[in-house]
Amino acid sequence: SPTPAKSTAQQQASLSGKKVLIAYFSWSGNTKAAAEKIQGLTGGDIYRIEAADPYPGEYDATTDRAKQEQKDNARPAIAGKADLSKYDVIMVGYPIWWYQEPMIIDTFLESGDFSGKTIVPFCTSGGSSIDKSIEHMKTVVKGASFAQGFRYDGNDKEMNQWLNSLGLLKK
Numbered sequence: 001s002p003t004p005a006k007s008t009a010q011q012q013a014s015l016s017g018k019k020v021l022i023a024y025f026s027w028s029g030n031t032k033a034a035a036e037k038i039q040g041l042t043g044g045d046i047y048r049i050e051a052a053d054p055y056p057g058e059y060d061a062t063t064d065r066a067k068q069e070q071k072d073n074a075r076p077a078i079a080g081k082a083d084l085s086k087y088d089v090i091m092v093g094y095p096i097w098w099y100q101e102p103m104i105i106d107t108f109l110e111s112g113d114f115s116g117k118t119i120v121p122f123c124t125s126g127g128s129s130i131d132k133s134i135e136h137m138k139t140v141v142k143g144a145s146f147a148q149g150f151r152y153d154g155n156d157k158e159m160n161q162w163l164n165s166l167g168l169l170k171k
């Protein structure tokens with residue numbers, strides 16, 4: 001007889017006790033705040049992804065650059081490099097830019113060895129969902145599995161429930 005599919009709960013319980021890195025990019029601070037809350041709740045390590053050529057301070061100039069980078073399928077360089085080797089779970093946080101992840105997130109996903117690791121996406125946005133970004137990131141990163149993603153809109157209770165469902169709340 002066929003093996004029953006694992007329940008969502010069984011799959012998600014597997015992240016409990018794993019070593020967690022929270023890697024995030026943030027232009028105006030919202031995703032930074034979300035990442036810091038997640039750090040407090042999970043006890044993971046935190047790493048800020050920063051552009052080697054920083055984005056402008058002005059909104060219009062930043063949206064123009066972001067749009068062009070997406071059109072070009074660019075991989076903007078990252079300042080520095082994270083050591084992913086000691087982590088099993090990489091939480092990847094970003095603002096939604098033009099309906100998907102900023103291209104620098106794709107640079108990050110191509111800059112290290114994610115094989116055998118679990119990526120847990122989270123975002124902030126003005127209203128756009130996280131779904132399109134996750135579909136796109138799955139085409140970029142090789143050999144990793146993706147856990148349930150989350151869009152943080154200021155609802156701490158939902159954030160708590162999401163982390164709890166993944167087994168990531170610190171004991």
Ligand SMILES: Cc1cc2nc3c(=O)[nH]c(=O)nc-3n(C[C@H](O)[C@H](O)[C@H](O)COP(=O)(O)O)c2cc1C
Pocket residue numbers: 025026027028029030031032059062063064066067094095096097098099100124125126127128129
């Ligand atoms: C370049 C750019 C593009 C954006 N595109 C979108 C978008 O497509 N959909 C959306 O809901 N919000 C969009 N926003 C709003 C941001 O996703 C939102 O303000 C987010 O919380 C910013 O996160 P941060 O403070 O970590 O940079 C955009 C903002 C910028 C600067």
